[in-house]
Amino acid sequence: MSKxxxxxxxxxxxxxxxxxxxxxxxxxxxxxHQLLERARALGFGVLAITLxxxxxxxxxxxxxxxxMGILLIPAAEMRLCGADVIVLNVSPEEVAKLKNFDDLRKxxxxxGSSIFTIAPHPFYLFGGSIGSxxxxxxxxxxxxxxxxxxxxxxxxxxxxxxxxxRFGKPLIATSDAHRLHAFGRHYTSIPMPPALTVENVFAALxxxxxxxxxxxxSFADFVSAIYFVFxxxxxxxxxxxxxxxxxxxxxxRASRLSAEGPAISDRRLRPNRxxxxxxx
Numbered sequence: 001m002s003k004x005x006x007x008x009x010x011x012x013x014x015x016x017x018x019x020x021x022x023x024x025x026x027x028x029x030x031x032x033h034q035l036l037e038r039a040r041a042l043g044f045g046v047l048a049i050t051l052x053x054x055x056x057x058x059x060x061x062x063x064x065x066x067x068m069g070i071l072l073i074p075a076a077e078m079r080l081c082g083a084d085v086i087v088l089n090v091s092p093e094e095v096a097k098l099k100n101f102d103d104l105r106k107x108x109x110x111x112g113s114s115i116f117t118i119a120p121h122p123f124y125l126f127g128g129s130i131g132s133x134x135x136x137x138x139x140x141x142x143x144x145x146x147x148x149x150x151x152x153x154x155x156x157x158x159x160x161x162x163x164x165x166r167f168g169k170p171l172i173a174t175s176d177a178h179r180l181h182a183f184g185r186h187y188t189s190i191p192m193p194p195a196l197t198v199e200n201v202f203a204a205l206x207x208x209x210x211x212x213x214x215x216x217x218s219f220a221d222f223v224s225a226i227y228f229v230f231x232x233x234x235x236x237x238x239x240x241x242x243x244x245x246x247x248x249x250x251x252x253r254a255s256r257l258s259a260e261g262p263a264i265s266d267r268r269l270r271p272n273r274x275x276x277x278x279x280x
Contacts, residue, residue: 011189011211012045014201016075017086017120017145017174018183025052030180032061040068042184046201048075048088055092071196077120080104083130085140086118089198104140116202118172121147122163123156138167143205146173148186151217170205173212186214 020035021028032049039047047070049056055076065072075088076095085104087095098104108115119141122134130137134144144164146157157171164171177183189211193200204210 010192012192012196013043013187013189013213014046014172015039015044015175015177015183015187016046016048016073016088016118016172017050017077017176018047019051019077019176019178020049020056022049022056022058023051024054026178028178032056032058033064034180035177035183036061036065036068036070038180038183039070044070044184044187045196046071046073048073048086050075050077050086052077053079053095055090055095057092069196071198071201073198073201079128082128083133083137084120084128085130086120086145088116088118089114089202101137101140108140113202113206114199116142116205118143118145118174120145120174120176121149121156123159124149125156134163138163138169141169142202143170143172145176146171146212146214148173148175148182148214149217150214151219151221155216170208170210171212172205172210173214188212 018035019026019028020032021030022032035047035049047065049061049072053076055074057074062072062074073088074090075086076090078085078087078095078098080098080103081100087098087104087107090107094107098107104117108117117140119130119134121128122130122144124147134141144160146160150157161171163169172188173186174188175183175186188205190201190204191209193204
């Protein structure tokens with residue numbers, strides 16, 4: 001065994017910002033189980049599926065992840081006052097109470113080190129980036145994301161690095177995967193903990209050392225991302241919304257027919273009460 005291989009086995013790969021087709025607001029075309037299979041093949045040890053404004057809590061997926069030797073952390077990507085926030089190791093009941101950053105502060109005060117929050121893609125120009133408000137809300141975050149989308153001179157992560165250094169926050173590389181092939185190239189590595197638990201993972205993220213893997217996008221990656229963001233994904237999203245509306249309409253219609261069924265049957269079985277004169 002080479003020294004390099006031995007060293008790699010002493011580190012574990014994490015991706016803490018991923019979406020799947022369970023997402024209520026994004027149109028994603030791969031399942032949580034497909035993600036797990038790819039993660040196992042690529043040697044990942046810790047994952048977080050971060051649905052928009054919802055906690056991924058399908059118990060069977062957590063069981064399958066554990067059987068594969070993968071720690072799956074319950075998480076969500078919440079939008080608070082127009083800014084996205086990744087919240088790790090949280091419950092649906094807890095995120096339902098998050099409406100603003102003061103709510104997040106209260107939750108962090110209650111949970112202490114058992115919760116972990118990340119500012120995703122903070123200085124990018126698309127919706128959900130917190131931007132300069134990160135400075136005012138920095139106490140709400142344990143870490144700052146090193147976004148996967150950067151090429152040449154275009155790299156808003158430079159500002160994220162300066163803010164992280166200024167406030168002593170770790171940078172964490174993630175994939176923010178919305179397509180399965182996008183998962184696996186951008187991630188963070190931590191030294192292998194004595195036990196693979198949420199507590200140990202959070203302690204390693206806070207204390208370091210960390211290894212960030214986030215290669216620059218190729219020109220093909222850049223074009224593909226632009227196509228997905230501005231063409232493919234909006235089209236998928238419209239189809240998803242249309243399908244949801246159609247399903248909802250069909251369900252409502254079925255409910256109405258079910259409710260009207262006895263009355264219709266009763267009218268059909270009701271005897272003819274017309275007089276003999278009326279029947280002539």
